[in-house]
Amino acid sequence: MFLKVAWLVMRKDLTVEVRSREIVYTTVFFAVACVLVFAFALVKEGRPLEDAAAGIMWISVAFAGTLALGRTFERERHSETLRALMLAPVSRPAIYVGKLLGIVLLLLIVEAVLVPLVGLLFHAPIWNRPLLLIALLVSGTVGFSAVGTLFAAMLVRARSRDVMLPILLYPITIPVIIAGVRGTAALFEAVPAVDLAQMWLALLGFFDVVFVTLSLWTFEPLMTE
Amino acid sequence: MSFDFTEVAVRDVSRHYGRRRALAGVSLTCRSGEVLGLLGPNGAGKSTLLSILATLLAPSTGQVYYGSHTAGQAGPALRARLGFLSHDLHLYPELTARENLEFFARLYGVEAVSERVATALGRAGLTARGEDVVSGFSRGMRQRLALERALLHEPRLLLLDEPFTGLDDASVAALVSRLHELRAADRIIVVVTHDLDVAERLLDKVAVLKDGRLVAFDDAHGRIREHYRAHVAVGDRCS
Amino acid sequence: MKKGYPLFVLLAVVLFSVAPVMVAQAPYEATMGLVQKIFYYHVPSAMVMFLSAFICGIASAVYLFKARPEADRIAAAAAELTVVFGLIVLVTGPLWARKAWGVWWQWDARLTSTLLMWMIFVAYLLVRRFGGSGAEKLGAAMAVFGMANVPFVYVSVNIWRTIHPTTRVVPTLSPGMRGPFWFCAIAFMLLFGLLLAVRARLEQRRADVEHLYLLADEE
Numbered sequence: 001m002f003l004k005v006a007w008l009v010m011r012k013d014l015t016v017e018v019r020s021r022e023i024v025y026t027t028v029f030f031a032v033a034c035v036l037v038f039a040f041a042l043v044k045e046g047r048p049l050e051d052a053a054a055g056i057m058w059i060s061v062a063f064a065g066t067l068a069l070g071r072t073f074e075r076e077r078h079s080e081t082l083r084a085l086m087l088a089p090v091s092r093p094a095i096y097v098g099k100l101l102g103i104v105l106l107l108l109i110v111e112a113v114l115v116p117l118v119g120l121l122f123h124a125p126i127w128n129r130p131l132l133l134i135a136l137l138v139s140g141t142v143g144f145s146a147v148g149t150l151f152a153a154m155l156v157r158a159r160s161r162d163v164m165l166p167i168l169l170y171p172i173t174i175p176v177i178i179a180g181v182r183g184t185a186a187l188f189e190a191v192p193a194v195d196l197a198q199m200w201l202a203l204l205g206f207f208d209v210v211f212v213t214l215s216l217w218t219f220e221p222l223m224t225e
Numbered sequence: 226m227s228f229d230f231t232e233v234a235v236r237d238v239s240r241h242y243g244r245r246r247a248l249a250g251v252s253l254t255c256r257s258g259e260v261l262g263l264l265g266p267n268g269a270g271k272s273t274l275l276s277i278l279a280t281l282l283a284p285s286t287g288q289v290y291y292g293s294h295t296a297g298q299a300g301p302a303l304r305a306r307l308g309f310l311s312h313d314l315h316l317y318p319e320l321t322a323r324e325n326l327e328f329f330a331r332l333y334g335v336e337a338v339s340e341r342v343a344t345a346l347g348r349a350g351l352t353a354r355g356e357d358v359v360s361g362f363s364r365g366m367r368q369r370l371a372l373e374r375a376l377l378h379e380p381r382l383l384l385l386d387e388p389f390t391g392l393d394d395a396s397v398a399a400l401v402s403r404l405h406e407l408r409a410a411d412r413i414i415v416v417v418t419h420d421l422d423v424a425e426r427l428l429d430k431v432a433v434l435k436d437g438r439l440v441a442f443d444d445a446h447g448r449i450r451e452h453y454r455a456h457v458a459v460g461d462r463c464s
Numbered sequence: 465m466k467k468g469y470p471l472f473v474l475l476a477v478v479l480f481s482v483a484p485v486m487v488a489q490a491p492y493e494a495t496m497g498l499v500q501k502i503f504y505y506h507v508p509s510a511m512v513m514f515l516s517a518f519i520c521g522i523a524s525a526v527y528l529f530k531a532r533p534e535a536d537r538i539a540a541a542a543a544e545l546t547v548v549f550g551l552i553v554l555v556t557g558p559l560w561a562r563k564a565w566g567v568w569w570q571w572d573a574r575l576t577s578t579l580l581m582w583m584i585f586v587a588y589l590l591v592r593r594f595g596g597s598g599a600e601k602l603g604a605a606m607a608v609f610g611m612a613n614v615p616f617v618y619v620s621v622n623i624w625r626t627i628h629p630t631t632r633v634v635p636t637l638s639p640g641m642r643g644p645f646w647f648c649a650i651a652f653m654l655l656f657g658l659l660l661a662v663r664a665r666l667e668q669r670r671a672d673v674e675h676l677y678l679l680a681d682e683e
Contacts, residue, residue: 171580
């Protein structure tokens with residue numbers, strides 16, 4: 001029942017997004033613009049700083065993710081449909097999971113565009129260990145989105161919500177950024193440091209478990225007045 | 226697991242936000258087959274009371290009893306017996322009418338989804354527009370759709386927040402007759418409205434709120450205008 | 465509690481008057497000399513900061529799950545004190561580091577976690593102030609998540625930085641130093657306890673005033 005509700009919510013979000021495609025297009029474009037700005041800002045001898053590839057990619061995902069979260073929940077706020085979801089006789093955490101899956105999917109699409117772009121601009125060897133890279137991206141995205149979805153949902157009713165989300169989200173997700181960047185950088189080296197990357201992946205996995213659990217736990221008390 | 230009730234009792238409910246008091250010591254009851262109207266000037270607390278009845282807000286003090294249980298005791302099963310038609314309509318503008326209904330039907334665990342949705346579209350007079358996205362609908366069409374959405378799961382308690390605002394006479398008449406049908410089907414209906422004409426045609430009981438307090442609670446008997454003018458204009462207190 | 469205040473305030477004043485004397489009399493540390501004496505204020509401040517953060521986290525969790533208003537008041541007071549004592553730590557630390565080791569800052573695990581935790585509680589205060597109604601719950605979530613976060617930050621920065629060697633020197637306490645250190649630690653703890661009680665009480669008073677407004681309104 002829980003999974004069915006989460007699936008329903010996610011499918012509804014996807015349908016809405018597929019119809020307008022507004023958030024997907026703008027988020028991807030924003031992320032690409034971020035990468036380009038960083039690439040041009042951080043130059044050495046007229047060429048982009050190759051060591052910065054991993055960092056730039058993850059920062060762009062974080063910025064784009066924050067925007068996407070804001071837009072997604074702004075949409076819900078506009079028709080007060082989040083209230084309608086809370087009225088339903090379903091487990092509230094299931095609604096959270098549905099929204100979370102939608103955001104994760106959106107960010108994975110963004111990453112699918114960014115990784116080749118980063119590979120191109122920074123000559124990063126993205127095909128070194130594709131599975132491990134994907135695993136890092138997925139677990140990092142889940143960790144970031146887990147906290148982001150919770151905070152964005154609870155900010156729907158707050159004042160100054162646009163600036164509040166980054167203020168709250170970035171400090172909490174710093175371990176995700178560190179682990180993601182370091183793990184990706186380990187994979188982008190000439191001789192990929194696989195053990196190191198795996199260790200970072202383990203840390204990310206642990207973060208995901210702790211913070212998804214914490215979010216599931218606190219979703220209901222946070223959303224009820 | 227099915228939870229049901231025949232009476233809603235508000236017992237001494239207050240709600241405040243810091244030092245702003247939205248409701249103070251409101252008590253009233255409403256039974257199956259009755260239509261209760263919440264009247265009063267703007268800011269009187271009508272929407273707040275409706276939100277509390279819908280379990281969207283918790284009262285600061287006091288309790289609401291659905292049958293013999295409070296919202297806390299009944300849990301999610303209570304929400305399956307509530308239908309809420311808010312001023313915001315709670316429809317997804319990017320989805321079609323059918324998709325909106327199907328989503329909520331599935332969410333509420335309604336059986337035989339397709340048939341119910343088809344019936345609902347029919348009652349809303351939107352069968353021909355079922356595959357059109359809601360953003361293209363007029364206010365009246367959206368209202369009808371939102372009402373049917375709120376009724377998909379056959380709730381016992383139906384709460385409507387200013388449902389007549391912005392409707393033309395024909396739509397108002399249609400809505401009134403729909404509500405009469407529901408009343409005949411033993412539902413409990415609570416309506417917040419400004420429209421005294423409609424109120425006279427529709428209500429069995431009337432509760433007048435002013436500044437968060439209940440200044441009148443009585444059977445309507447077609448004397449709604451009297452009630453309203455007497456208590457809201459002069460500011461008398463009586464219960 | 466009210467009656468005990470003057471006594472504890474007096475005690476705190478006495479302790480803090482005596483503390484500089486004790487610090488001055490403490491033996492000089494071998495390599496750093498006079499500068500090291502900042503340690504007697506820096507470390508107790510850090511201890512208080514972490515204690516305060518911990519109290520805020522626990523109180524926030526209680527507020528979120530049990531909806532007790534007293535818990536929220538304690539959390540608000542503790543968060544403010546975390547920021548204040550954190551500021552002391554983050555200012556005295558670099559002052560000491562600059563003189564002792566030549567650098568203002570270093571990105572090692574401990575410093576980074578401390579800075580981050582401080583930022584989280586600044587964010588807490590910002591949310592409470594600018595979040596509109598219902599902001600207490602947002603802050604509470606921030607505190608709880610922040611608490612859960614600190615171990616992760618510590619571990620990730622630790623792993624990250626041990627790959628690049630650090631030059632942090634960990635002083636060991638010689639007997640002559642233990643006395644002044646614990647004296648200062650107790651003085652800071654006492655000050656913290658007092659400030660927490662007073663601040664929480666202020667919040668209580670504020671809530672009482674709101675309540676009175678409500679009652680007056682009911683006229």
